[in-house]
Structure formats: C-alpha cells, structure tokens
Amino acid sequence: MKESYVHGYDPRENIRLQDQASTLVDLLHSDTLYPPGSRVLEAGCGVGAQTVTLAGNSPDAIFISVDISEDSVAAARRAVEAAGVTNVNFMRGDIFQLPFEPGSFDHIFVCFVLEHLPRPVEALEILKGYLKGGGTITVIEGDHGSAYFHPASDFARRAIDCQVELQRRSGGNANIGRELYPLLSRAGYLDIRVSPRMVYVDSSRPELVEGFTRKTFTAMIEGVREAALAAGISDQDTFDKGVSALYRTAEADGVFCYTFFKAVAIKG
Amino acid sequence: MKESYVHGYDPRENIRLQDQASTLVDLLHSDTLYPPGSRVLEAGCGVGAQTVTLAGNSPDAIFISVDISEDSVAAARRAVEAAGVTNVNFMRGDIFQLPFEPGSFDHIFVCFVLEHLPRPVEALEILKGYLKGGGTITVIEGDHGSAYFHPASDFARRAIDCQVELQRRSGGNANIGRELYPLLSRAGYLDIRVSPRMVYVDSSRPELVEGFTRKTFTAMIEGVREAALAAGISDQDTFDKGVSALYRTAEADGVFCYTFFKAVAIKG
Numbered sequence: 004m005k006e007s008y009v010h011g012y013d014p015r016e017n018i019r020l021q022d023q024a025s026t027l028v029d030l031l032h033s034d035t036l037y038p039p040g041s042r043v044l045e046a047g048c049g050v051g052a053q054t055v056t057l058a059g060n061s062p063d064a065i066f067i068s069v070d071i072s073e074d075s076v077a078a079a080r081r082a083v084e085a086a087g088v089t090n091v092n093f094m095r096g097d098i099f100q101l102p103f104e105p106g107s108f109d110h111i112f113v114c115f116v117l118e119h120l121p122r123p124v125e126a127l128e129i130l131k132g133y134l135k136g137g138g139t140i141t142v143i144e145g146d147h148g149s150a151y152f153h154p155a156s157d158f159a160r161r162a163i164d165c166q167v168e169l170q171r172r173s174g175g176n177a178n179i180g181r182e183l184y185p186l187l188s189r190a191g192y193l194d195i196r197v198s199p200r201m202v203y204v205d206s207s208r209p210e211l212v213e214g215f216t217r218k219t220f221t222a223m224i225e226g227v228r229e230a231a232l233a234a235g236i237s238d239q240d241t242f243d244k245g246v247s248a249l250y251r252t253a254e255a256d257g258v259f260c261y262t263f264f265k266a267v268a269i270k271g
Numbered sequence: 272m273k274e275s276y277v278h279g280y281d282p283r284e285n286i287r288l289q290d291q292a293s294t295l296v297d298l299l300h301s302d303t304l305y306p307p308g309s310r311v312l313e314a315g316c317g318v319g320a321q322t323v324t325l326a327g328n329s330p331d332a333i334f335i336s337v338d339i340s341e342d343s344v345a346a347a348r349r350a351v352e353a354a355g356v357t358n359v360n361f362m363r364g365d366i367f368q369l370p371f372e373p374g375s376f377d378h379i380f381v382c383f384v385l386e387h388l389p390r391p392v393e394a395l396e397i398l399k400g401y402l403k404g405g406g407t408i409t410v411i412e413g414d415h416g417s418a419y420f421h422p423a424s425d426f427a428r429r430a431i432d433c434q435v436e437l438q439r440r441s442g443g444n445a446n447i448g449r450e451l452y453p454l455l456s457r458a459g460y461l462d463i464r465v466s467p468r469m470v471y472v473d474s475s476r477p478e479l480v481e482g483f484t485r486k487t488f489t490a491m492i493e494g495v496r497e498a499a500l501a502a503g504i505s506d507q508d509t510f511d512k513g514v515s516a517l518y519r520t521a522e523a524d525g526v527f528c529y530t531f532f533k534a535v536a537i538k539g
Contacts, residue, residue: 148419149528151416151417155416181420181421181528184526185421185473185525188524195475197473198471199469201469203467205452205453207465256452256457260449260467
C-alpha cells in the first residue's frame with residue numbers, strides 16, 4: 004500500500020488524491036461505477052442532482068430512479084434529459100413500499116436520503132430485499148457535526164445546531180454520516196466499508212470557497228433562518244451573528260472543513 | 272484527475288487511498304520523501320517518534336534533528352540507533368535561537384510542535400530564514416476540535432475540552448491543525464498546500480480501534496485527568512464520565528473521527 008502514496012521525491016508532488024478532487028461531485032461520486040448491463044436502483048433521487056452524474060458515469064448500466072415526490076421526479080427527469088443522459092427510468096415511489104420483486108437489482112444507490120428518515124435501519128433492511136445476493140449498496144450522507152472552521156465561533160456553531168434541531172424535529176438526523184457503519188451493520192449488510200470524504204476549504208481553493216463554504220453550506224444554514232426563528236430555536240440576533248461568522252470563514256485567512264461519509268456494503 | 276479515482280467497475284475496489292493507510296505513521300508520513308543529498312532540519316524532534324520514520328523513508332538525505340529538551344534529544348538518539356537509522360545528527364536547541372546560518376537547509380520538517388508554541392507565526396518566520404530559496408517546509412498538526420464520534424456525548428466533549436484548556440493555559444493551541452494555511456501565509460510562505468489526513472475508525476478496523484481510539488486519543492485525554500482536576504477545569508465525576516464515553520466509541524457499534532493537517536509550503 005505504501006507505494007500508492009509515492010509519486011516521487013518532490014514533496015510538492017506528494018499531495019493526496021483526496022486533495023485533487025476539483026469539485027464536490029468528483030469527491031463524492033467519481034469512484035462509483037457500475038458494470039455494463041447491471042440494474043441499479045437509485046432510492047430517493049430528489050430532483051436528480053446526483054442522478055445525472057451517477058448515470059453519466061456508468062452509461063451502460065440501467066438506472067431506476069425513484070422518489071416519493073412527484074414534482075421531484077419530474078424535475079429529475081428534466082435534468083437527466085437536459086444532460087443527454089438516456090439510461091435512467093424514473094418512477095414515483097415510497098422507499099418503504101416499492102413495487103419491485105425481491106432480488107430485482109444488482110446494486111442500490113442512496114444519497115442524502117437516510118438523514119431525513121425516522122427509521123433508517125428499517126429502510127436499509129427493506130432495500131436489502133430488492134438486492135440480489137452479492138449485490139452492493141452505496142450510501143452517502145453528510146454530517147453537520149463534522150463542520151468546523153477558522154475563525155472558530157460559538158455563534159456559527161449555534162446557527163448550525165438550529166438546522167440540526169429542525170431536522171431532528173422532522174424525524175431526521177443531520178449528523179447521520181458518522182453512523183453509516185453501525186446502521187448498515189444493524190440492517191444486516193456485510194463487508195461494510197466506510198470512506199470519509201472531507202471537504203477542506205482555504206483561500207487557495209477559491210472555487211470551493213465560493214461553491215462550498217458560501218453557496219452550499221452557509222447558504223443552507225441561512226436558508227433555515229425563518230424556520231428557526233418561527234420555532235423559537237434561536238433569536239434573530241444570535242442567528243444572524245452565526246451566519247456572519249460562517250461567511251467570515253470564507254475570507255482570505257479563513258478555513259472551512261466538512262465531511263461526507265460514503266459507505267459500500269454487500270448483501271450476503 | 273478523474274482517472275486517478277477509477278480502479279475498475281467493482282464498487283468494492285473503489286475505496287480511496289486515504290482508507291488504505293494501515294497505520295497512523297503511513298497516513299501522516301508515507302508521502303514525505305526527500306531527495307538524496309538534501310539537508311533537512313527537523314525542528315522539535317521530541318523523543319524521535321517521527322524521526323525514525325522520516326529519516327528511514329529518505330535514507331540518502333541528511334537530517335539535523337533538534338529539540339529544546341536534552342533528555343528528549345538523548346531519547347531520540349537512542350530510538351534512531353535502535354532502528355538502525357544512520358542519517359540523523361542530533362543537537363539540543365531552541366527553535367527561536369538555532370545556531371545555523373541563513374539558508375542552511377533544503378527542507379524543514381515540523382510535526383506536533385506549533386501546537387505548543389505561544390508564537391507559532393514567529394517560529395515559522397524564523398525557520399524560513401534557515402531555508403534556501405525554493406526550499407519546502409512541511410508542518411503536521413492535530414486538531415482536537417476535529418474529534419467527533421458515535422455515540423455522541425457532551426461528557427466526552429467536555430473531557431476533550433479539558434485538554435484544550437490546559438494546553439491553552441500553557442500557551443499552546445490544541446485546535447491549531449485547521450489554522451496551518453493562515454499561519455504559513457502570515458509567516459510569508461508561498462504556494463501553501465494543506466492536506467487533511469482524517470483518521471476514521473469503526474470496528475472493521477480493529478487495529479485503529481485499539482491503536483488510535485483507545486491507546487492514542489482516549490489515553491491522552493485520560494492522561495490529563497489529574498491536571499484538569501487540580502486546575503479546577505472539571506470535577507472528577509464529569510471527567511470520568513467523559514473518558515467512559517470516549518471508550519464507549521471503541522465498542523462494536525462505535526465510530527471515532529479525528530483529523531490531522533499536513534501542510535507543505537515553499538520559501539519564495
């Protein structure tokens with residue numbers, strides 16, 4: 004394994020592959036590739052943000068992408084068509100009640116879905132039923148407890164915790180990423196391998212400062228402002244100071260860290 | 272860059288290099304290699320824990336390893352001799368007052384040192400003076416704020432914060448890892464690249480459960496028990512509950528995450 008790291012004598016060249024992912028899409032999805040002809044269930048495709056990449060990276064696999072929201076399915080279908088991707092079939096469906104026969108799929112892909120479910124282990128067990136023996140499930144989730152930054156700020160932490168609390172009240176878990184191993188284990192999957200994907204942002208990576216720190220993470224927290232105030236989880240001044248502190252981490256001397264967790268496991 | 276991630280169609284094979292480091296030593300040091308004949312200053316070698324690996328990995332470079340503690344230097348010398356490594360010269364010395372001419376070194380290596388210094392930017396500036404133009408500095412630091420785990424525990428967090436507070440009172444910063452980019456930038460280094468090295472531990476990695484979660488991180492926190500109680504930072508019951516909660520993360524369904532930061536930068 005040691006050889007894998009050794010790219011020569013120049014320490015400048017010895018930067019890890021992890022650091023080379025130029026976009027979040029690369030970081031999360033570039034190593035998910037399915038063999039030609041395999042049938043893959045994407046459970047919870049949302050508006051197709053992942054579907055385009057997933058199906059585009061495995062053009063000879065066949066994807067069935069489902070979501071509980073009719074509107075999301077329609078949006079996903081449009082996104083896939085706009086991208087010229089043709090190997091996806093869409094349908095509306097509830098993960099807990101899909102109309103498939105047992106063992107219908109070679110592989111299953113679940114991204115940013117478990118975080119919203121009150122019973123994630125049950126969902127994983129049900130999905131396992133749709134897999135052929137030896138088939139894989141790939142699960143990707145974020146973890147808001149993995150966010151830390153410079154300058155550190157209690158206000159920023161409290162603003163993030165508003166989102167965590169709102170999601171908890173909706174039955175979800177915004178800190179679920181770290182739990183993928185025990186969740187898959189309890190659901191009976193075998194040979195579970197979890198691979199953390201850390202997004203590290205400093206001002207030498209301006210596309211991530213803009214694309215991740217500002218427009219993805221901080222914008223997401225800012226987006227729960229009204230809900231957090233309405234629910235009495237925070238007051239206006241405290242919340243706004245938190246959002247300002249998050250934007251502060253996007254300045255020239257700021258640093259922002261967040262980790263996604265990607266797991267692959269087998270149905271025995 | 273995409274090709275770097277693609278190792279075939281089997282999702283089981285598509286696990287990242289980051290996940291393949293079998294030990295902490297591999298994770299932190301396997302990509303630090305110096306060309307034959309280069310002169311490398313290891314500033315703050317301690318008892319030689321890194322020196323053996325560093326010099327062993329670059330057998331044809333010449334290392335000058337210094338530490339402020341005479342006892343540590345003696346221990347480091349014994350460790351290197353015991354390992355049969357012969358390309359290290361040791362001396363006692365204070366980073367802020369070393370007896371070298373400007374531009375004496377091709378490269379500098381600093382590991383787990385800045386976290387203890389009240390003036391880390393000044394230390395980096397002084398070290399820069401000893402580098403030749405175009406030479407590199409490699410800095411590695413941990414960050415206790417990067418620790419999170421399952422099951423989550425406020426008691427565990429408070430026990431960790433005892434160590435952070437004690438280190439702060441000694442003039443150090445146990446959360447310095449995330450700051451390497453701004454620190455090196457303020458010290459005038461160029462082309463700074465920070466590479467986080469996340470240690471992810473679940474029970475599929477028993478050697479890390481034992482070697483990192485239990486015997487490295489939790490043992491370190493446990494080790495400040497008397498100091499934390501004596502300083503009145505925690506009470507006995509609260510601290511002991513925190514340590515128990517950290518050991519709990521080493522059980523079969525537990526997960527532990529910690530990130531080290533490695534930076535390489537150039538003297539312009």
